[in-house]
Amino acid sequence: MAENLEYINYSCYFTAFREGEQFASYNALSMVISGEMELNGGVHRQVFRSGDVYLVRKNQLIKFLKKPGKETEFKSLSIRFDERLLNQMSTEEHFVVQEKIKTPAFIELPQVSHLRYFMESLLQYQDLLENKSPELALVKQKEALLLLFEYDISFKNILYDISDPYKINLEEFMLRNYHFNVKLDRFAYLTGRSLATFKRDFEKIFGVAPGKWLLQKRLQEARYLLEKGKKASEIYIDLGFEDLSHFSFVFKKQFGLSPSKLLS
CATH class of the missing domain: 1.10.10.60 (Homeodomain-like)
Structure with a gap:
């Protein structure tokens, strides 16, 4: 099963599952709760396990393989950052993207304890978030962004860049x-x-x-x-x-x- 929430998503699979279309259309902070998530961005492939936190980049080609453990189902939690929120926050901060930063399709966030604690705390709000409480979801989106920027301020140049891809080779x-x-x-x-x-x-x-x-x-x-x-x-x-x-x-x-x- 999988609940398709607009901004915060709890996923649960009892058998291995691959995404259909392999395109990430939005930025998302994710954590594996149990089982394994294998990500393949074409150049780099990595397996994430319980407690691992990572950032998926928008406008990227990426393959997802969700695998349950031997005795547990696959579970994960993701919080999505929509462009309207990112534009609103960058405008409030008067932030101007200095340069387009080329990044991998996903960014590992190893041993960033405050991000893991934050993601774990969202599990306590699952019932509220599954009922699509927009006010709570917005607060948690902003909190996640602030924690990401506290970890690495350069993420602003990545996440606040909501422009379309430019012409490439x-x-x-x-x-x-x-x-x-x-x-x-x-x-x-x-x-x-x-x-x-x-x-x-x-x-x-x-x-x-x-x-x-x-x-x-x-x-x-x-x-x-x-x-x-x-x-x-x-x-x-x-x-x-x-x-x-x-x-x-x-x-x-x-x-x-x-x-x-x-x-x-």
């Missing part, structure tokens, strides 16, 4: 992120382009439509991994395929044999 971005399972309009947005401009620029660079290129690139990587001894069931999700049967079908269509035949 499309070829470099796609070669690094082709395995993320997101729609083309997400790729376009993250490279600072409209969907039409993204498609046009993409075909100029790669000489083929983005959808076709993504499929071919993922299948090429899949063949390489299978030839290295990996199993189809181990790789299809990480390569951006939604289910094993579809992966097997398109793989056979591309290479003339199924993934299992390639292994034999």
Whole structure:
């Protein structure tokens, strides 16, 4: 089960669960209560366990895998920072973002005891927050931000930057992120382009439509991994395929044999 609250979210899963679309559209402070959370930002992969606190960055491609423990379910707690609140607080402080800071998709906050104590305290308000008490949620959002800035004042340049992504090198971005399972309009947005401009620029660079290129690139990587001894069931999700049967079908269509035949 999972309660989808607007600003503060308590999650609970009894079996391993992967997020569908792998795009973080907002900043969030999170803590694992039990089980494990594996995050993969494309460049960096890390497992967080009970008591670990981390910050997820908005406008990032990121894979989530929530895994229960041997005798416990997976539980986590997240507090979301919406742009209206961030804009309000930065305006009240007369804060001007000095520079765009390039950060990983997630930031580990190790041994920051006051943040962990704060997140644990939210568990005492679960009933109120699940009833969507907006006044309490707002107070807790602001408190979380103040604690983050107390830990590292430079987080203001990160969290108060609510501008859209700027135009970046499309070829470099796609070669690094082709395995993320997101729609083309997400790729376009993250490279600072409209969907039409993204498609046009993409075909100029790669000489083929983005959808076709993504499929071919993922299948090429899949063949390489299978030839290295990996199993189809181990790789299809990480390569951006939604289910094993579809992966097997398109793989056979591309290479003339199924993934299992390639292994034999």
